[in-house]
Amino acid sequence: MPELPEVETTVRGLATVLEGQVIRSVRVNRADLRRPFPVDLAQALTGARVTGLSRRAKYGLIHTDRERTMVFHLGMSGRWRIDPEDIGKHDHLVLETGEGRVLSLNDARRFGSVDLVDSDRLESWPPFAALGPEPLGPDLTAQLLAGAFKGRIAAVKLLLLDQRIVAGLGNIYVCEALYRARVHPAREGGRVKPGELKLLVPAIKAVLEESILAGGSTLRDYARPDGELGYFAKDFAVYGREGEPCACGGTVERIVQGGRSSFFCVRCQK
Numbered sequence: 001m002p003e004l005p006e007v008e009t010t011v012r013g014l015a016t017v018l019e020g021q022v023i024r025s026v027r028v029n030r031a032d033l034r035r036p037f038p039v040d041l042a043q044a045l046t047g048a049r050v051t052g053l054s055r056r057a058k059y060g061l062i063h064t065d066r067e068r069t070m071v072f073h074l075g076m077s078g079r080w081r082i083d084p085e086d087i088g089k090h091d092h093l094v095l096e097t098g099e100g101r102v103l104s105l106n107d108a109r110r111f112g113s114v115d116l117v118d119s120d121r122l123e124s125w126p127p128f129a130a131l132g133p134e135p136l137g138p139d140l141t142a143q144l145l146a147g148a149f150k151g152r153i154a155a156v157k158l159l160l161l162d163q164r165i166v167a168g169l170g171n172i173y174v175c176e177a178l179y180r181a182r183v184h185p186a187r188e189g190g191r192v193k194p195g196e197l198k199l200l201v202p203a204i205k206a207v208l209e210e211s212i213l214a215g216g217s218t219l220r221d222y223a224r225p226d227g228e229l230g231y232f233a234k235d236f237a238v239y240g241r242e243g244e245p246c247a248c249g250g251t252v253e254r255i256v257q258g259g260r261s262s263f264f265c266v267r268c269q270k
């Protein structure tokens, strides 16, 4: 499942092909993904110039000179392919630029989505309206988390996954950040000390930035025909490592919180 770093890497890869370009043609090969494609998607984008790309939480945004922004979500299995050698049955949306570059949105499980949103109303678009600050932006601070966690008995892990508190943080990165900050995932949010929050915030930013950097190192592949954006393997310190030793000599354990696995070191994280 694509997490924030994969979406960020995808957006950067798409930008290398789309930024400043006119979309010459738009082909919609089926009616829906998780929900229907906008009925006027092809009409709205054909002939539009892409003015820029950005990311909000786990959504990618393609801004156009028609004051409308195409917002995509990769769901569970979505990926963009650049200059694919052939268009398969899972390539549901295909864009061609004025330069003849082809981008296809491929999504076998179809949990992704594509929407058109008025560019000046993005902040109030319902999926964005309640989102907390971006984890990599200046608004995520120890002070903000202290305010959000104050008096909360919910586990710190679950609070960090709450998109209203921080936008776009996924399971893997929360596990890794808590490990670096040495905070047990089941600790009550309100009991995380200010000094620990001061470690947690840079840990969150660092694990995300390192993954984006790892994905960015595959940027050269974007120029390759049939290049696929957005998926890359990275080694994690605790995620997916149940039963393995931590560098401290402790053991990585797994518990289930909110239906999802948390991995942590029993010795380092209190």
Ligand SMILES: [Zn+2]
Binding pocket: 246, 247, 248, 249, 250, 251, 265, 266, 267, 268, 269
């Ligand atoms: Zn340890």
